[in-house]
Amino acid sequence: MLDVGDTAVTIEFGDGVDQRLLAAVAALDQAIARQVASGRAPGIVETVPTFRSLTVIYDPLRTTRSAIEAVVRAASESSQDAIPRVGRHWRLPVCYGDQNAACGPDLEALAAACALPSEEVLRLHSTTTYDVYMLGFLPGFAFMGDLPKVLAQPRRSEPRLRVPAGSVATAGTLTAIYPWESPGGWHLIGACPVPLFSPAWAQAALLQPGDRVSFRAVDAAEYRSLLDELAASRASPTPPDAFLVDAGAAR
Known part of the structure; x- marks a missing residue:
């Protein structure tokens, strides 16, 4: 367990990007969420899952580092028998x-x-179904894997100063959609008209760690039609759930 200043700790599970680490991070994240919901972990503000670690952010005015360590230890023990969330x-x-x-x-x-x-x-x-490993880089930017190995290529040697919002990209074994215009060094292979982030939504990021994503190829006419149709969805309190195939459930 590593200290991140005086308001957070990070629990590392290993190196690299693979399903085993993703499952371990998700299990601990869910176990801590259960402790928070039951009132046994006061002071925890937020948890941030990544490819291989989980950061626990806490309020030092409401709890202590040692108390957080005890929460993590208890959650880690209970996560061994946890049923994975779908x-x-x-x-x-x-x-x-x-x-x-x-x-x-x-x-x-x-x-x-x-x-x-x-x-x-x-x-x-x-035709590949991807797992959302983590969010980062930009609000709503979901790192998804695993790309078919034959498509894996390093990032571009010269990043672009401007990558258009909605760009679908690949880098290494990962794929992603840029939710906003930004610099970027990934390979741009297409465009998605679906907004991925809005502060108007109860859950601001459309995609969450543990979600699965597949893609459907559309032509330019359908893309433009969907782009116009979805233009107002960022201001709507309801995210564009027409693209939801399965809402998921605990197994």
Whole structure:
């Protein structure tokens, strides 16, 4: 357990990105959430899961480092027998390639680097179901894996100063959707019209760790139609749950 200043601790489970570590992080996160809900862990403000660790943020005016350590120890013991939570399953539309301005300009180059036709890159990317490992970098930015190994390529040697919002991208064994315009060094292969973050929603980020995501290829006309249709959804109190395949349930 590592101290992160005087208001947080981080529990590390290992190195790398794999399903085993994801499951361990999720189990401890859920066990701590149960302790908070039962009133046995006062002072915990938030937990932040990542690929291989869990950070517990606490209020030092309401609790102590030693008390947090006791909570984590108890939660860790109970998480061994926890039933994994089944996350939600989303199916999001993607317009692949450069049909929409600068959203997918790297599809051909990525295909060449992988020694594949661009149609095969599109097929492999859109027929894989991905797990949301963690959120980071930008509000609503979900790191998803695992990309088919044949598509894994390092980040671009020269990042772009501007990546359009909605860009669907890959880097290494991961894929993601940029929720906002920002700099970025991932390979841009398409565009998704679905908003991924809004402070108007009860849960501001559409995708959450533990969720699963698959993609449906759409043409430019359907992409533009969906973009217009979903334009007002950021201001709506209800997220665009029309793309929810399965709401998930505890097993």
